[in-house]
Amino acid sequence: MKTDTEIRIRSATADDLPFMISLAHESSAAAQWSKSTYQQLLQSENPRITLVAEEGDVLCGFVVAQVTGTDCELENIVVNESSQRRGFGLKLMQALITAVRKRGAQRIFLEVRESNTAACGLYAKSGFVVVGNRRSYYHDPTENAVLYALQLRELP
Numbered sequence: 001m002k003t004d005t006e007i008r009i010r011s012a013t014a015d016d017l018p019f020m021i022s023l024a025h026e027s028s029a030a031a032q033w034s035k036s037t038y039q040q041l042l043q044s045e046n047p048r049i050t051l052v053a054e055e056g057d058v059l060c061g062f063v064v065a066q067v068t069g070t071d072c073e074l075e076n077i078v079v080n081e082s083s084q085r086r087g088f089g090l091k092l093m094q095a096l097i098t099a100v101r102k103r104g105a106q107r108i109f110l111e112v113r114e115s116n117t118a119a120c121g122l123y124a125k126s127g128f129v130v131v132g133n134r135r136s137y138y139h140d141p142t143e144n145a146v147l148y149a150l151q152l153r154e155l156p
Contacts, residue, residue, distance in 0.1 A: 006055070006056075007053055007054075007055055007060075007086075007087060007088055007091045008053070008054050008055075009051050009052070009053050009054075009091055009092060009094075009095040010051065010052060010054070011050065011051060011052075012041065012042065012050040012051060012052045012062060013042070014039075014042055016052050016059060016062070017035075017038050017039065017041075017042070019052075019059045019062075020038055020052070020062050020078075021035060021038050023059075023061070023062065023078050023080055024076065024078055026080070026081075027078050029078075029112075029113065029116050029119065031075060031076040033076075041064060047066055047067050047068060048064055048065065048066045048067075048075070049063075049064070049065045049066075049067065049072075049096060049099045049100065049103070050062065050063075050064050051063050051092060051095050051096060051099070053079070053088045053091055053092050055088075060079060060080050060088050061077070061078055061079035061080060061088045061089065061092055062076070062077070062078055062092070063076065063077040063078075063092040063093070063095075063096050064076040064077075065096055065100065065108065067100060067103045067105050069105075070104065070105055070106040070107065071105060071106070071107050071108075071109065072100045072103075072105040072107065072108045072109070073108070073109050073110065074096070074108055074109070074110035075110075077089065077092060077093070077119075077122075079092070085118075089119075089122045090122065090125060090126065093122065093123075093126040094126070096108075097126070097150070097152070100152065101152055105152060106151070106152050107149055107150065107151055107152060108128070108149065108150040108152065109131075109147070109148070109149050110123065110128070110147075110148050110149075111134065111137065111145040111146065111147050111148070112145065112146055112148065113138055113143050113144075113145065113146075114133070114143060114144045114145065114146050115143060120146065123148045126150065127150050128148040128149060128150045129148065129149060129150070130146055130147065130148055131147050131148065131149045132147040133145060133146050133147060134147065
């Protein structure tokens with residue numbers, strides 16, 4: 001019997017919100033938002049891009065980014081533990097980059113805990129470069145943030 005192992009990326013829907021909330025709460029590296037914040041992600045006037053990754057009919061991860069003018073901030077990217085190191089994060093990043101370009105943004109920015117080596121590797125593999133750091137940016141535990149940027153288009 002053949003199983004569907006294709007990774008698909010699509011826009012999130014209201015039906016995906018319980019999964020996204022649960023997955024974020026299971027991940028210590030994820031941004032922890034309220035249920036109402038997740039619900040606001042899908043409102044039509046919201047400038048965020050919200051994508052989910054799925055394999056067959058199983059949701060495996062998501063990414064959220066906010067586009068403001070020519071800049072985009074990657075706010076949250078999470079892949080469930082059983083799907084990590086299988087290409088879900090990279091596919092989510094590639095889809096996000098495509099969506100951000102379509103919105104006319106020129107750069108994507110993000111910050112990450114310096115101890116999150118898996119995420120740092122994903123960002124480097126996706127073309128991001130380190131542009132700075134913020135000392136003691138994170139709390140519980142206190143940790144520095146590494147700042148990354150990806151230049152999508154040449155600035156005028």
